[in-house]
Amino acid sequence: MGRRRRHPVFYCAPFPLYSVRIDPIRGLIITAGGGGASKTGIKNAVHFLQLEQISGRLSASLLHSHDTESRATMNMALAGDVIAAGQDSNCHILRYRVLSQEERADMKKQEKAETNDRTSRNRKSSRVSIDGGIRGTKDETPEVSIELLHTVQTDTSADTLQKAVCFNPDCTKLLTGGVDGYLRVWEFPGMKKLLDFKAHNGEIEDIASSPGNKMVSVGQDFRCCVWEADQLLMELHWNENLPSIPDKMYRYRACRFGKVPDQQDALCLYTVQIPYKRERRPPPCYLTKWDGLRFLPLVTQPCGNEVISCLAVSDCGKFLGLGTVTGSVAIYISFSLQRLYYVEEAHGIVVTDLAFFPGSRRCRDLQGDHETALLSVAVDSRCKLHLVPNRRTFPVWLLLLLCFISVVLVVFLLQETFPDLL
Template sequence: MGKKKVLDLYRAPFPLYTVKVDATTGLVITAGGGGPSKTGIKNAVHFLDVQMVGKNQYSSSLLHSHDTDTRATINMAVGDGVIAAGQDGTCSLMRFKLCLQKEENSTHRDGNALELSNARRRSGKAGKGNLENRSTTGDVSDTRNETVQITVTNIAEVLSDLNPHDPLQKVVRFSPDMNLLLTGGTDGYIRVWEFPSLEKKFDFKAHEKEIDDLDMSTISKQLVTVGRDFVCNVWSDNQLVTSLNWLETMPQIAEKTYRYMACRFGNGEDEKDAIRLYTVQIPHKRDKKPPPCYITKWDGKILLPMLTSPCGTEVISCLAVSDSGRFLGLGTVNGSVAVHIAFSLQKLYYVHESHGIVVTDVVFLPNLMKGQNIKGNNKAALLSVAVDSRCQVHTVTKERPIPPWLFFCGLIIVGMLLILQYLFPVLI
């Protein structure tokens, strides 16, 4: 474990900061850029078609690139065909639409349609179940083709951070019911808009320092926020309910030696109607001998800590929870990627410096994409992106069952040893 070489799923022409999956359309959406600098590095949102091409292998095709001018997208939320993109101190909302168009002449194509068609031919994946289907009979000029076109429309923009010095939106989320848009930034404020009207509902100071993360429960609609002021707060609307204290599970650790870095709600593994909250704590200061980071699992209804476990000495940079609630995905500032079992917080998968530079976002492939199982026989598939412009896929494979013949051979060997021990107790 830790020696595995992970192949790149996709490489962008700019640093990648965020990745999300739209299960309805089956699109993987990633974004980033070089910002306002005049280095020639563009800023864009890329739409990828990801397919399973082997037993545990994936390939991707770039379907569309949406230019974001001089602003790089640092964080992103996706839902109902809308992207909420954090760009500097604003949240830009874009509507995207995927459509299939039939063409009678395969030689008359443009843009993304041609790009996808060529990609499909190179990978030899044209056929049933793919986005492009070609007829296997008739002349080329009479061939009917289904080509993909993605349209992206800028629909709105809201100010999400009012820091007078260097405004920056740090995190954005849609509420589970898609009725709210929530943002947090360097000014320590949480701003909540009704969606899709974008009428501001709340604007309140949640932390004394910048906000690193936030998430909303699917059951109680409580909001959890993480700030750099060592605090993880729970809110009902704009009213403070409580502040979490992970040190209840680790009383030997001194206060303010760790700070919260991330928070995520998830389903309660195999427990029906259960909800869990996961938080990551990282050292406030770096030492020559780095101390471990920690994951804490909370009861998501009563918000009491259930379990805390160390997760390595590399500083965690991002956190994700699978939609089944069974797995946690972690990225580190060193470029490493890990998957932990949510129930026990035990490390299940780890690749040391898979990216070689800070991992900026991780996300699990959902159980179903466009109604199809894209995980194959894998327990989980985690996407990671980093400043090195690479998008990788990390798969956790299912254990192979013990063959019956091997099981019976084992029984025979054990039986023979017991017989020998009974007949010749001195020799054994």
């Protein structure tokens, strides 16, 4: 299914996008990025997008823009109505609330009352702007209120960059990893530091947490480590059954836990391995599926020669999403690691994050008659939607009936053509 085609833009922001998440209850898309501290005029913000079905098609519109001043949000994690946003060397804990029409009306009344307390000259100019708003100019009353709960330092390196963040499954802890190689665990929502230890010699690329309180981290030091608290349980070796691949030829890029469909207590871990050195003829990247309880490798498959930049797993555990540094997006079946969907260069540059539609009722309604839906964002400022139609399946009894009819027809034709044969 690897054909190259023009892929429509779902939403375009006025700044590079680095992270995307979906609120399962409200059906909101939360995406963020920016130009950082450089004085280029490119803003830094978190955008809240409203999803709607219009004429049978999904549409996204900007609901609210939250200015993050000189800090670009490079990664995010979502727990209910709380966002953990990685900005420079800090993690900002934000709570958001979607305002009702009554709350917005109260805010407008309060703003009008404050305006009326000014001098007569200011009151006159304010009255003009209010009248103009009634006649059709943009209503500046925010649709979403944002409250900063905490700010904690999550990286102490000279580069000052948090590279990964995630909540544990029951959202009682927050995990962060940075350029300094330290894995830090915070109590949530109080944000008291519980653990702070050196996990990798170099940058942490990704982290994941399992329901059994185990943590997995991958770093640029070629290691993928399984932790219980700050104790190293084991290092994973994806190529131990592939002796033709040397240890230092590939490094880990991403890790994610995922459910096993139809198996309540089962769990899988997925890792992505990318070439350490770029060559004229690039070797393939690899996708590995592990037993998430015993951490034994189950399946390893090549996933193309484009270098993988990010990984996502659907809530149901059936699908994996991959983004590449050349802008391509692919969806794989988690059971067999076979590619189901692929768009070459869906973005003009590196894909920075992916998010599957959650399995909530609200998101299933928005998803419509599609088996899964995936959002991708990239440095090209675009957010794109990838839909996989429901695959048509037939019941077993119907297939058996069709086989029986086919056999009868073949026998009948043979008897008519060669009457002495039977």
